[in-house]
Amino acid sequence: MSGSSSFARASHGTPPEPLTLTVHGLPGNVPGVRSRWSGRFTLLLVLLACAAPVVASYFTYYVLRPQGRxxxxELIQPSRGLPANLPLQTLDGRSVGAASLKRQWLLTVVAGGVCDVACERMLFEQRQLREMLGRERDRVDNLWLVTDDAPxxxxxxxxxxxxxxxLRVPPQALAQWLQPAPGHALSEHMYVVDPMGEWMMRTPPQPEPKRFHKDLERLLRASAFWDRPGREVGP
Structure with missing residues (x-):
């Protein structure tokens, strides 16, 4: 019998045959699974590469700064993204997609169409601030958001x-994006929006142009390595 033969060989000192083990591949080694994980990792790297310059520039501006400065x-934390469905129109009634505001820094004023003395002063200071930026002014667009139907x-x-x-925009819709300081009106501030459509800075009410100009200069200098002029004129 085969069983007794095996026993006989073992009893005469014949060494037993070594055991062999077969290792099967783990699920992670399946080509399809490995490919999916590789794709996700690559996407994560791309997202980090896109966000890193902006994060770095803000970090440089607001964290790595000389003591005493x-x-x-006011820095808006967290920043507030431009709503994709913000209803914008030109003065002649043409619709403008919110995404078209991106690719440039926006120095923004909010006021009604009548534009009283305070509004005129704010628009004048907006114009002067951009001119004061010198060769960097091409990276900044001026934006006036008109919150009513007045001519x-x-x-x-x-x-x-x-x-x-x-551009005209309903005040209720605009309130989902820009907000004034407590106890103040939207028209009392200027707002800075970065090239990705993120509202990230608000001046004090009735801003002092010379002091605000220094903030703008530092902000543009900190972002110079990732931001370039994206357009030359408005709609």
Missing amino acids: SNYA VRPEVLQALTPGTWV
């Missing part, structure tokens, strides 16, 4: 920087 304008006087439009965006 204070910012004049805008031609003389006010003529005084604006050429290429200024003048």
Whole structure:
């Protein structure tokens, strides 16, 4: 019998045959699973590469700064993204996609179409601030968001920087994005929006242009290695 033969060989000192083990591949080694994980890792790297320059510039501006230096304008934390469905229209009633506002820094003023003395002063300071940036001004667009249906006087439009965006937006919709400081109106501030559409800075009410100009200069300098002019004129 085969069983007794095996026993006999073992009893005469014949060494037993070594055992062999077969190791099967783990699920992670399956080509399809490995490919999916590789794709996800690559996507994560791309997202990090896109976000890193912006994060680094803000970190440089607001964290790695000399002791004793204070910012004049207020940093919005966290920043607030431009709503994709923000209903924007030109003064002649043409719809403008919110995404078209991206690719440039936006120095933003909010006021009604009548534009009283305070509004005129804010628009004048907006124009002066951009000019004060010198060669960096091409990275900044001026934006005036008109929050009512009142007609805008031609003389006010003529005084604006050429290429200024003048767009109407319902105040209720705008409130989902920009907000004033507690106890103040939207029209009392200027707002800075970065090239990705993130509202990230707000001036104090009735801002002092010279002090705010220093903030803008430092912000543009900190972002110079990733941001470039994206357009030349408004809609």
